[in-house]
Amino acid sequence: MKFAIVTDSHIGPPGFYKGTNRIMSHLSETVILELAETINRESDISFIAQLGDLSQDDVRYQNVEFDRANFKRALWYFKKFNIPVHHTVGNHDRENLDYQDLCELLNLPTLHYSFDVGEYHCVFLYTRHFNHNKMVIESEQLRWLEKDLAATDRKTLVFSHHALADQNLKGNFWFEGTPLRALVMNRDEVRSIFEKSGKVIGVFNGHLHWNNMTVHNGIPYFTTQSCIEDVHGDGKPSKSFAIVTVIGSKVSVEVRGSDPASLNHPS
Numbered sequence: 001m002k003f004a005i006v007t008d009s010h011i012g013p014p015g016f017y018k019g020t021n022r023i024m025s026h027l028s029e030t031v032i033l034e035l036a037e038t039i040n041r042e043s044d045i046s047f048i049a050q051l052g053d054l055s056q057d058d059v060r061y062q063n064v065e066f067d068r069a070n071f072k073r074a075l076w077y078f079k080k081f082n083i084p085v086h087h088t089v090g091n092h093d094r095e096n097l098d099y100q101d102l103c104e105l106l107n108l109p110t111l112h113y114s115f116d117v118g119e120y121h122c123v124f125l126y127t128r129h130f131n132h133n134k135m136v137i138e139s140e141q142l143r144w145l146e147k148d149l150a151a152t153d154r155k156t157l158v159f160s161h162h163a164l165a166d167q168n169l170k171g172n173f174w175f176e177g178t179p180l181r182a183l184v185m186n187r188d189e190v191r192s193i194f195e196k197s198g199k200v201i202g203v204f205n206g207h208l209h210w211n212n213m214t215v216h217n218g219i220p221y222f223t224t225q226s227c228i229e230d231v232h233g234d235g236k237p238s239k240s241f242a243i244v245t246v247i248g249s250k251v252s253v254e255v256r257g258s259d260p261a262s263l264n265h266p267s
Helices: 025-040 064-078 099-106 139-151 187-197
Strands: 002-006 045-050 085-087 113-117 120-124 128-130 133-136 155-160 200-205 212-216 219-223 241-247 250-256 261-265
Touching (some): 002 025, 025 064, 085 120, 139 187, 219 261
Parallel strands (some): 045 085, 200 219
Antiparallel strands (some): 241 250
């Protein structure tokens, strides 16, 4: 099976950090349209996993109506893909919109859900945050996750916005020294559920704006680059996306764009 990952498109107003604007939000729409053309040419892609921060909240002031309209506009661009797009929710999506707003916009009963594709089971998780900090997967969702994994007999792939691995953040422009803004707080508990199930063969997230693979107890955790990150400081978006190939229990992630990477497990 093959699927694609597009993450952290941040469609909306620009956001500065450390006096720098590395998020090329003003080019997001153009990048997504280009990625749609590229991915649509690959006839064997089953679906797109959009891993959150689809939109960029207006950080100048809380403006719910602006953010709702912006999120709807961002979804319109993802309709340019000619294959199904499945979404996780990121911290910027959620900052000014409440849970029910996002369920309505995404036409979902809950922001965590699962489905089958071929011989594989796919689980999309929702990580709650508190002012872009202290991300958690809450107990009710954890109980759902245990039941969902127990009910399937298929190898399982898991998707979330925030990272569930113990990543070393040294050198990360956005998150070095700030793990509470980068990593899910109860990630040990979540990983334990994955491991006890014996079914999870790959976990994928965005948020960190870089490429990484970390393996915990035989399960690989993949982070892929934002499609609009100015990686090289040249004012150009990375145009990053990933093509994931899964054969049996082998997971291969090819990140394309100006920050390419090849991440494979087992190697």
